[in-house]
Amino acid sequence: MNDWTGSLSLDLEDRNGKTVAKRVYFQGAFKVMRPIYADDSGQVCYYLLNPGGGYLDGDRYKMQISADEGSKVTLTTQSATKIYKTPKSHAYQETEINLKKGSYLEYLPDPLIAYQHAHYKQKTVVHMEPGATLLYTDILTPGWSPSGERFSYDSIQLVTEIYWDGRLGVFDHLKLVPQQQKISGLGFMEGYTHLGSMIAISEQMDAALLDELYDAVMTVEADFTFGISDVAIPGFCLRIHANTTQTIERIINQCHAILSEKWNHRTPSSLRKY
């Protein structure tokens, strides 16, 4: 199964206070743009992009990222990930992230938009040494169909595994199959259309920070509901139900700013894309 539609691998290291790629490789329909340094913190930002504009039937993408000690990186996408209809075989993305102690990686992609009759599966595996920091987010939209009907995709499945010091510490499995589930009803989206998640892992996690994040989210004025809780390793998971991508982004940005200041001593710059 090495026939990837697109693959990308990026290995980062710290060189005198500046994070640089010691190896970048990509092929097929997956690309990384040139590195951007928004300030003098040495933190690098990479935009990932899919030159084809979206995932097609049977497409398979693979991404491997590693961050050595002291390296700091923001990864984002250039635009929303679009999954077009997949009549034969689901579209698939596999991501593997390896973080050495003292590294900092934030993955803040644009939302996922699955089109009518799309099947999509994503598997993300993160290996962290204690002392590494991870911020990982996802935004699921109700998708797109020509008639404007919501949740017209066939399935979206996201599996996230985070290994901490060699042992599984977080396992998150979301699978939305609108035709088989009462998707907008009790237990699922509860009348909302969008689902946002943030998982953040760091040894610097403490109870006061969880309260601070909770209070910060509470100040956001919009129609949404959320939950935030400590996971089994040092860190937390935040889940948001809302009706727009923008609301979820505002909440994620709010939390991102707090975490970046506390854990990374840096004020994040805006990820301007359009």
Place this chain on the structure above:
Amino acid sequence: MNNQLLSLFQLCDSNFPTGAFSHSFGLESYIQEDKVHNQETMLEWLKAYLHEQLVYSDGLASKLVYEALMNDDLQQIWHLDRLLTVQNLPRETREGTQMIGITMLKLTESIYGFPILTQYRDEIRSKKAFGHPAIVFSMVAHGLAVSKEDTILYYLYSAISSLVQNAVRAIPLGQTAGQMIIHQFIPELNQAVERIKELTIEDFGIVSPGIELSQMKHERVNIRIFMS
């Protein structure tokens, strides 16, 4: 009915003191938001909880643990113990389940004395495992030579009946309404077992986003009668 099965029934009794009566697994958040307020809405919540969460976690684990016991594959059991714990992202629900699991383990070790239960306790004592009621229950049922299918069914029954008892107190509902729910739920339990038979470890841990969110929200519920 044979004595083995009767012996397992002791564990299914909602009076079996595992501490499950202190946990609502997010139900209390729904009650406080007035989304669950009578027999009908409770039944709806219970269906979502069973078919969209419990089936993929405890239910599937119960089958996989039973199979691992038949194959003497202890590593698989300890792996499932970790999976069950780390996939439970809401802290109260995770810690509550662990507490119930450990209490159930201590009790059943005294009652049945199966060596596997002692091994499980040793793993937990040496911090290699966490403790989970679905695993303890399956170990006991396997030890009593109850079939795999019945093991899953009775485990689900015990989880659901104790939640209904909690709902009776919290909503509140009349005792008759509570019993009606349990009775109406029998076909749902059988359907869940049929579903679990088709599942593999690839399906493990699928969460119901709304239920999970309500379990996280419970941490911030001010006036509460349940610990989760």
